[in-house]
Each structure stands twice: as structure tokens, then as C-alpha cells.
Amino acid sequence: MTSLPPASPLTTDLYELNMIQAYLDRGEDKEAVFEFFVRRLPPRRGFMLAAGLEDALTYLETLRFSAAEIAWLKSTKRFRGNLIDFLENFRFTGDVHAMPEGTACFPNEPLLRITAPLPQAQLVETRLINILHYQTLIASKAARMVLAAPGKVLSDFGLRTAHGAEAGLYSARASYLAGFAGAANVLAGERYGVPIVGTMAHSFVQVHDNEMQAFEDFARARPDGVILLIDTYNTEAGARKVVQLAPRLKADGIAIRGVRIDSGDLAASARKVRAILDAGGLKDVIILVSGGINEDVLQTMMREGAPIDGFGIGVNLAASVDVPAFDCAYKLQEYAGKPKRKLSEGKATWPGRKQVWRAYGTDGRMAGDILSVQSDRQPGEALIVPVMRGGKRVAAPETLATIRERGARDLARLPEPLRKLEPDASYPVTVADALKALAAEADRSTRG
Amino acid sequence: MTSLPPASPLTTDLYELNMIQAYLDRGEDKEAVFEFFVRRLPPRRGFMLAAGLEDALTYLETLRFSAAEIAWLKSTKRFRGNLIDFLENFRFTGDVHAMPEGTACFPNEPLLRITAPLPQAQLVETRLINILHYQTLIASKAARMVLAAPGKVLSDFGLRTAHGAEAGLYSARASYLAGFAGAANVLAGERYGVPIVGTMAHSFVQVHDNEMQAFEDFARARPDGVILLIDTYNTEAGARKVVQLAPRLKADGIAIRGVRIDSGDLAASARKVRAILDAGGLKDVIILVSGGINEDVLQTMMREGAPIDGFGIGVNLAASVDVPAFDCAYKLQEYAGKPKRKLSEGKATWPGRKQVWRAYGTDGRMAGDILSVQSDRQPGEALIVPVMRGGKRVAAPETLATIRERGARDLARLPEPLRKLEPDASYPVTVADALKALAAEADRSTRG
Numbered sequence: 059m060t061s062l063p064p065a066s067p068l069t070t071d072l073y074e075l076n077m078i079q080a081y082l083d084r085g086e087d088k089e090a091v092f093e094f095f096v097r098r099l100p101p102r103r104g105f106m107l108a109a110g111l112e113d114a115l116t117y118l119e120t121l122r123f124s125a126a127e128i129a130w131l132k133s134t135k136r137f138r139g140n141l142i143d144f145l146e147n148f149r150f151t152g153d154v155h156a157m158p159e160g161t162a163c164f165p166n167e168p169l170l171r172i173t174a175p176l177p178q179a180q181l182v183e184t185r186l187i188n189i190l191h192y193q194t195l196i197a198s199k200a201a202r203m204v205l206a207a208p209g210k211v212l213s214d215f216g217l218r219t220a221h222g223a224e225a226g227l228y229s230a231r232a233s234y235l236a237g238f239a240g241a242a243n244v245l246a247g248e249r250y251g252v253p254i255v256g257t258m259a260h261s262f263v264q265v266h267d268n269e270m271q272a273f274e275d276f277a278r279a280r281p282d283g284v285i286l287l288i289d290t291y292n293t294e295a296g297a298r299k300v301v302q303l304a305p306r307l308k309a310d311g312i313a314i315r316g317v318r319i320d321s322g323d324l325a326a327s328a329r330k331v332r333a334i335l336d337a338g339g340l341k342d343v344i345i346l347v348s349g350g351i352n353e354d355v356l357q358t359m360m361r362e363g364a365p366i367d368g369f370g371i372g373v374n375l376a377a378s379v380d381v382p383a384f385d386c387a388y389k390l391q392e393y394a395g396k397p398k399r400k401l402s403e404g405k406a407t408w409p410g411r412k413q414v415w416r417a418y419g420t421d422g423r424m425a426g427d428i429l430s431v432q433s434d435r436q437p438g439e440a441l442i443v444p445v446m447r448g449g450k451r452v453a454a455p456e457t458l459a460t461i462r463e464r465g466a467r468d469l470a471r472l473p474e475p476l477r478k479l480e481p482d483a484s485y486p487v488t489v490a491d492a493l494k495a496l497a498a499e500a501d502r503s504t505r506g
Numbered sequence: 507m508t509s510l511p512p513a514s515p516l517t518t519d520l521y522e523l524n525m526i527q528a529y530l531d532r533g534e535d536k537e538a539v540f541e542f543f544v545r546r547l548p549p550r551r552g553f554m555l556a557a558g559l560e561d562a563l564t565y566l567e568t569l570r571f572s573a574a575e576i577a578w579l580k581s582t583k584r585f586r587g588n589l590i591d592f593l594e595n596f597r598f599t600g601d602v603h604a605m606p607e608g609t610a611c612f613p614n615e616p617l618l619r620i621t622a623p624l625p626q627a628q629l630v631e632t633r634l635i636n637i638l639h640y641q642t643l644i645a646s647k648a649a650r651m652v653l654a655a656p657g658k659v660l661s662d663f664g665l666r667t668a669h670g671a672e673a674g675l676y677s678a679r680a681s682y683l684a685g686f687a688g689a690a691n692v693l694a695g696e697r698y699g700v701p702i703v704g705t706m707a708h709s710f711v712q713v714h715d716n717e718m719q720a721f722e723d724f725a726r727a728r729p730d731g732v733i734l735l736i737d738t739y740n741t742e743a744g745a746r747k748v749v750q751l752a753p754r755l756k757a758d759g760i761a762i763r764g765v766r767i768d769s770g771d772l773a774a775s776a777r778k779v780r781a782i783l784d785a786g787g788l789k790d791v792i793i794l795v796s797g798g799i800n801e802d803v804l805q806t807m808m809r810e811g812a813p814i815d816g817f818g819i820g821v822n823l824a825a826s827v828d829v830p831a832f833d834c835a836y837k838l839q840e841y842a843g844k845p846k847r848k849l850s851e852g853k854a855t856w857p858g859r860k861q862v863w864r865a866y867g868t869d870g871r872m873a874g875d876i877l878s879v880q881s882d883r884q885p886g887e888a889l890i891v892p893v894m895r896g897g898k899r900v901a902a903p904e905t906l907a908t909i910r911e912r913g914a915r916d917l918a919r920l921p922e923p924l925r926k927l928e929p930d931a932s933y934p935v936t937v938a939d940a941l942k943a944l945a946a947e948a949d950r951s952t953r954g
Contacts, residue, residue, distance in 0.1 A: 065671035068693035071663070072704025075692065080727030086713065130696045136730075176713060183707075187666040188674060195669075215519070218635040219831050221643075222672030223513035226636060244523065245516035248578045256520025259631075261838035264846045265534065265624060279528030282584075291849050373831040382830035383667050383821045390709035398712045401739050 064116070065224070067123050067148075068130075070184040075137065078177045082140045090176040091392035091411055092183070093168035094190055100381040104481030105472060107201045107465055108161045108169050109232045110193030112455050114186055115446060118150045121182065144177065152178055154446035155432075157414070159456065160197075160235055160464030161441060162472055164487050166407075166429060167414045168442060169194065176393065183388045191386050192225065196232035199353075199378040201469055203371060204237035205477050206356040211368035213255045214241035215348055216376025229376040235461045237469065242370070250458055257285040257318050257346070257370075264290060270299045277307050277314065285316045285346060288331070293319055297331040301338030316344035316367070324349065325364035332365040346370060352379070353479055397500040408493055409500040414441040423471050430490030512564070513672065515571050515596075516578075518632040523585065526625045530588045538624040539840035539859055540631070541616040542638055548829040552929030553920060555649045555913055556609045556617050557680045558641030560903050562634055563894060566598045569630065592625060600626055602894035603880075605862070607904065608645075608683055608912035609889060610920055612935050614855075614877060615862045616890060617642065624841065631836045639834050640673065644680035647801075647826040649917055651819060652685035653925050654804040659816035661703045662689035663796055664824025677824040683909045685917065690818070698906055705733040705766050705794070705818075712738060718747045725755050725762065733764045733794060736779070741767055745779040749786030764792035764815070772797065773812035780813040794818060800827070801927055845948040856941055857948040862889040871919050878938030 081087060096106060123131075123145045132142055152174025157163055169190055172179045203212055214233045217226035223245075230246030240253035247254035258276055266272035269291060277284045284307075288296025297317065304314050317335070319327050324347040335343050348370035359366060373379060389407050390398045399409035410431045415438035419425040428436045444452055475483035529535060544554060571579075571593045580590055600622025605611055617638055620627045651660055662681045665674030671693075678694030688701035695702035706724055714720035717739060725732045732755075736744025745765065752762050765783070767775050772795040783791050796818035807814060821827060837855050838846045847857035858879045863886035867873040876884045892900055923931035 066693050066696075068696050069665070069671045069674065070692050071665060071690040072692050072695075072702045073690065073706055074704075076704050076724075076728050077706055077710045080710070080724050083727045084723055086723075090709075090713065092709070127696070134695070180707075180709065184666050185671070188668065188671060191667050192669045217517070217519060218632050218836075219639050219834070220636065221640045221669035221825065221830075222676055223517045223633070223636060224670030224672045226517065228670055242519040242521065244518050244520050245514050247520075247582070248514075248516050248575070254520045256522075256524050258521055258525055259628075260848045261538075261540070261628065261846075262525045262528070264838050264848065265538065265841045275532055275534075276524075276528050279531045280524050377669065377825075377830040379830050382669075382825040382827050386667070388666075390712050393713045398709075400708045400712065 064120050065185070066127065067121055068127055069188070070181065074180055074183055075141065077180055078144065079137060079141045081177045081180070082144055083138075087175045087177055088394040089173060090179040090390060092172045092179050092388050093391050093412060094170045094186060094388045095168050095386065096165050096194070097385040097387060098165050100384065102480060103198070103381065104476035104478075104483075105162050105164060105198070105485060106194055106384070107197040107236050107468070108157045108163045108194055109159050109197035109235060110190040110228070111156050111159045111170065111445065113193065113228070114170060114189045115154065115451055115455070117185055117189060118154065118182060118446065118449070119451065121148060121150055123148060148181070149449060150174065150178055150182065151449040152446070153444065153448070155442050156445045157441050158443065158461070158464060160461040160468060162424065162468040164427060164485055166487065167427065168412050171391075171411060171442065173411075187386065187388050189228075191384060193228050193232040195378050195381070195384055196229045196375065197236045197465070199375060199381070200233035200236035200238055201465070202353040202479060203356055203375065205469060206353040206479060207360055207369065210356070210360075210366070211239045211346075212237070213368065213370050214238055214243065214375055215370040215372040217243045219373040220376035226376060231458070233375055235458060235465050237462070237466055239368075252458070258287045260287065260290045260320075263287065269296060270303060273299060273303055274307070277303070277312050281312045283315045284312065285318055286314060287318045287320065289319050289321050289327070293322060293327045294330050294334060297334040298338075300343070301334060301340060304338070304340055304343075314340070314343055316346055318346040318348060318370070320347070320349045324366070325359050325362055328364050328366045344368065348372065350374070357479055396503060397496050399497060399500045401501070408489065408497060410493065410496045412442070412493065415439065416441055418471065423473050424485070426486040426488065428488050428490050430493045431496055434490055434492040436490060512568050513633070514575065515569055516575055517636070518629065522628050522631055523589065525628055526592065527585060527589045529625045529628070530592055531586075535623045535625055536842035537621060538627040538838060540620045540627050540836050541839050541860060542618045542634060542836045543616050543834065544613050544642070545833040545835060546613050548832065550928060551646070551829065552924035552926075552931075553610050553612060553646070553933060554642055554832070555645040555684055555916070556605045556611045556642055557607050557645035557683060558638040558676070559604050559607045559618065559893070561641065561676070562618065562637045563602065563899060563903070565633055565637060566602065566630060566894065567897065567899070569596060569598055571596060596629070597897060598622065598626055598630065599897040600894070601892065601896070603890050604893045605889050606891065606909070606912060608909040608916060610872065610916040612875060612933055614935065615875065616860050619839075619859060619890065621859075635834065635836050637676075639832060641676050641680040643826050643829070643832055644677045644823065645684045645913070647823060647829070648681035648684035648686055649913070650801040650927060651804055651823065653917060654801040654927060655808055655817065658804070658814070659687045659794075660685070661816065661818050662686055662691065662823055663818040663820040665691045667821040668824035674824060679906070681823055683906060683913050685910070685914055687816075700906070706735050708735065708738045708768075711735065717744060718751060721747060721751055722755070725751070725760050729760045731763045732760065733766055734762065735766045735768065737767050737769050737775070741770060741775045742778055742782060745782040746786075748791070749782060749788060752786070752788055762788070762791055764794055766794045766796060766818070768795070768797045772814070773807050773810055776812050776814045792816065796820065798822070805927055844951060845944050847945060847948045849949070856937065856945060858941065858944045860890070860941065863887065864889055866919065871921050872933070874934040874936065876936050876938050878941045879944055882938055882940040884938060
């Protein structure tokens, strides 16, 4: 992995700097506690899969303002010397607690808690939300696809219509940790070790005078794991060419691994292609499809028993088309030792440093969560763990393999009704008395 | 503007490298022509606004593989020496024709054409789509909001829930060129000169023992253009505090510029707040609102005459929530002098190097487009112009101000039915005989 430049620290909202200016002017830098959480589940969703933590921690560890960025900030003449000095010397020195990536999670459960001097905790708000929201969104979307198509090979083909380069990269990571097999994005291989996959485009067939020659050229250039795209002109004719070509390639030690279909009625085409391949002695050649795949299409194809081995999934994954955003927040929970919560109409939240305890049934399935204050004691597994102290990680970064195993484990132990695309029950998250008491205390101390 | 590192050139799909390997092995490097276009408009959309070209050109001009990236590619053992050499020495040397940013555009009209040796034209596919699709998506979404709220100040607050850092940056740029007044994203100011705007968060009020003190601290820290967030506890009470505070600040030469409301029934709250401010002698204090704003909400508020001066718009803009993606393509149009088109079921496209001629009515409004081959001659304004020759721009980059003026001009001359949120007519785009003839020629020469 090469060391990639992080996103500019100017990737923040101006109001963060405005507020920090006021804090620095008044010496308002006592300990603040903020938590990031999702407020509610969108329709048709029964759970989420936490993701983005490792990138969030890397952001906190490496957040620095370059000389050029400081010079630009000065040139705007918006900020006083004390703010410029603060940014020029910025190092994140706070603590972080979080739910490990790959954990199944629910609304109001904190995915990350920042404990730091107020100006620091405020500065990192925008980018932390930006990283955690999107990766959790995509991991949660990918998990639905994984659940809808057990045993199938799912690949992220979404880079081109992801919302920018970073979305494409994060989508590959988040879908892989949720159970995808790999991604087409080369950078995801270099940066995160996600297995990279790729076939060929229609243009490859079109530049050749005939399709058969295109197939042969491609197979000879890429002899390992040859996947041929067979729908440029006529899918069944394409499949028959594969049957014709296979013996000639085999004579040279080249095996065709699979074919891809990217248009038309994918299930119907796959059946016809399967029959042609089987009749031609190519029972081992797999069929991949792409184009318009989402979790509902996957479920339908599984129910119909379409002879499809793998799916390339693009924009429905990388832009999470049905639900392109969660309603989420990074909220002040405590300041200078006092619990805080907002009372804005329809947006009240639970105050304090929170913990989530999760119970499991005798069948090993998740049975219910209790949301309470960190200092409470409740039965079950405590999900929020320390991950950074004084600006340093408490342990080496988790490998993506470890996170992916956790994801698979949690998807396996979700209650059955939540594993459906239309969940017919909601997961019980109970608010403990200790947290209710803290909320009442916060409300009493709020003078408005 | 500091020189920001471009996204890694590994931001590409593996299949591009697979195909280039085959092309290099066979010396298949004749001139290829690809065009990027949107296939169809989503429901409720009558037009698009082209965007992303300048960033696409910068990508082409600066596309280089670093030593570390080359070393990583070698380490995968997937690619032969000829491909590694090609990437190591890569410079884009092709021509580019495009529709200028800010131009109103329609399905099947090329937004960009690449003319280059085949391996080059193939390498840049994924990232070009990634840049042009998202910026055009957001400019088109922003344009709807601008049309729905004439005369109002619209600002992009979407960075936090945009899909990654680059989406937040591109959203700020694309919405500004479509007529937004500015963005909260500080980097958009540094990188593109987008005016940056910002108020304060609820946390700012909450860390203070009382709201009045918070307002005063903020105003003294940020005396230019003070905007106070008044809904942390009770919006009307917040407005009354602003009335109380204003004279004290005025005595010190500080004017309160506005208030922001971020929760509850925004229109109803704005009416009550307006009355309180007016009664308190603060007729010049503006009201900004945020939270859940989209073009339909804007239209409703305009119809109701809600006393709101400006809107902060977040995820509905930056993730284009109702339509998070367009169906778009980067398709081979010609290779080695021969026209090409794909015939895949339901995905056939128009071949060749295309031009769009636009006619205007006597009222100055757009009257219809003709889509034909570049070599044809049709009446009207030719929209596709050369922007890069031999890998170099033919002119200095357009300023964002120029692009923004073009956007405003084209929004003003859209036919009236298309300016509605529910367009009740579609814009006429006629395919000329010359293009139909070329398609027939391409089909005849396709041996499949």
C-alpha cells in the first residue's frame, strides 16, 4: 500500500471554524463529549452494519494543516491569529470509543464517541460524519445484497457512477467487509487489499472485426481467469462462439473461466446460455451478470433458481440508490462534566457517554440491546470499546479480514425477521433507567 | 488555490487494464473515439446542466502513475512488462471536444468526446464518467432548486452526508455553477473560489450556560455577518433574545445579520420569528432555514410566501436523494475510421462523432436540438467545441464565474414547461438523417 495523501483538512464546514474562533477567544476549551449515531432506520431497513472507523481513526491521527493551507486561511482575512495558530499546530489529542466495524447496529446507538477539548472535538465533526455515514450506508446496503444471495459471488462495479473517487474507494471497502467478494476498483486493491476483479467492455468486442477474434485475443492476453462478455451483438450467438473457441484455447492450456451478460432479461439469457454451454461441454464455465442488479433483483433470481454464479453490482450499491443517505448526527453529549442534549422540535436526543449492551439467545441469535450510560452496568456484551487514547490508537488497525469476519458473524446471528428484505419485526433496543435519569438531569440544568 | 494532489490514477476499473494488456499485446492502438452521454432522463426531470468538464480536463492533463503505484502494479503479477511500461510513461495525448459547463443538455447528447489511441481512450473511461456523471447530476439537481426559489439565497450545506470528501467538494462547485450562492465546505473556497458560508451549531449554544451568552459570544467573535441559530431550545424564545441582544451589540458597532432555524415547521416558525424581529425593530435581520429542504419544499414555501430569505440545503442536494444517479455511458463511437455502435438488447446507441445544433425562438428561448454527425451542417448553434488538442487545453480553463453565467443564461432560456418541477412537455431533440445513415452503415459493417 502506498501512502496516499489524505483529503485536505479544509474538508470541513466553515461553521466549525467560526465556532472555534469564538471558543478560542473565550478560552472555552474544557472537555467535550460528542457521539455519532443514526437517528432512524429508513423504510424497509431492519439493521445497519457499522463501517468507516479505521478511516476515521486515520483521519484523526494524521490531521495536519499544510503551510499552503494555513497561508490560504490567512489570505481570507476571516480568522484571527489565535485561530490560525491553533490550526497551524493542530494535533488531535482526544480519546475515541467506538463500535467495531462490521457490528450490526441500530438507531440511537453511538458508532463513535469523541472525548477531547472542545475546539478539537468541534473541528473534526464534518469529516467524521462524512466518513462514517457513507461507509455505514454502503456496508448496510451491501449486507442486504449478501443476505439476498447466499453463496453467490458479488462484486462492486460501482466506481464509475459513485459520487466521486473517494465514494468509489469507500464503497469497495464497505461492501467487501459486508461480504462482497471483491471490487473492480484497482485502487481498492492497492489501498485496502480488496480483491480486484474485472472482465472486458463492449468496446473491446467492437474494435475487433469479429467477436470470435475479440474473445480469442482477450483470452490469450489474460489467460488467468478469462471472463468473456458475450452480449455485445447477440447473447446466444456469443455463447456459441465460446463453445467453439474453448477447445482451441484448451489446446494451448488456456481455460475459459466464465462469461458475462450485461443486458436484456438476465435470468432468461442466463438459462439459454447455461444450456448452450452445458451442451458444448462447458459445465465448469460460470455465468456472471451485471446491469441493474439490486437486492430485490437478487432475491427474485435466487427464487427462480436462475443459473447465475456471480453478480457485478454498480450504482445500486455505490450510490445506495433506494436510500442514498441515513439521517445521522454528531451531537454534543457532555461538556465540562455536565450532560447535554438538544431539545429542538422533533430532534431531541439522549445525552451522556453511552454504552450498548447486547444480549444473545440460546440459539446464538441477537436478542436485544440495552442503551444506557457508560457508567451503568447491564447484562450482555458491551459493544462500545476504547480505540484511541490521547490521540493514539490503543491497538494496531484491525485488518479488513478481521472486520469482514465480524460482519459475517453478525449477519449470521441477526434475528431471522431482520434478515429479510422486508423486515417483519423491529429489533428491541431498550433505554435503561440510568439514561432516562441522565436525560431528566440534562433537561433540568438547561436554562435555555 | 494550493495545488491539491489529484486522485490516484489507480481510480479505475481493472477491466480497463485487462483490455489495454490485450491491445498492447496485439499492437491495437489505432484512433478510437468515445463519447460520454446520459441515456435517459429520470422521472420528473426535463433537462440537465452539463458540469465537471474542467475537472475532467485537469485529470487528463495530470494523469501520471507514481513510482510507488507502478511498483504496486508490478507486485500484483497481473500485468506484463509492456503494460507496466505503458503506464509508467503514460501521458494523455488525445483530443477532447465537449459541451461547455453550464449548458442545458438532454439525453443522447454527448457531453464529452475523446479522440485518442485506443489504449489511452480506454484507460481514462472510469474516472471520466466518475467526474462528469456526479457533477452533472448535482448541477442538474441544484438547477431545479434555483428555479423553484427565484431570488432566494441557496447554500450547499451537504458536505457531511455527501458520499465522501470529493463528493462534498464537487457538490459545492456544481451547485454554485447552477446558481447557488455559496457552500459551507471550506475546501470549495480554497480550491474553486466558491463563496463560503457558515453559521453556528446547536452544540455552540449548549456549551454555554445560557443561550443569550452564547449569542453574544458568537457575535463578538464573528462580528462580520453574524447569523445566530435560534432553535436549540425554543425558537420564539430564541428570537426574543436576539431582539434583546441587538441594541447592546449595536452599541459596540456589531450588527446581527440574520437568524437560522433548523427544526420544526420551518415556514410557521419563520412567520412567528419574523413578527418578533419586526416588532423588535429588526426588520433588516434575515431569516435562514435548514433541514430537509429540497426543491418541492422550496416551491411550497415560495407559494405560501414564507418570510424566509435563504436556505441551507444538505443531503437532498449533495446526494441528490430523489435521483442519486443518471443512466449514463462512455461508448465507443468509431475505431480506425469505422463507425461503431453496440446493439445489446435495450442499449443500442448512436454511433460516430456527434454534434448538437440548438435553435432558439424569437423569444430567445431554446426551441429544439438536432443531433447529427460532426461533419453534417445543420442550422443553429453548434454546442460541442474543441477543448483539448494533443493532450493540451486549447484555451485557459474557464473561470467558475463564466460557467455560472452560462448556467444562469441557459436556465433563463429553457422553455417554460421545462422550468417546472413537474415538466409538462419534453424538449425536442431530433436525430438528423446523416446520423441515421451512419447508424445503418455501422450496423451493416458489424459482423458480430
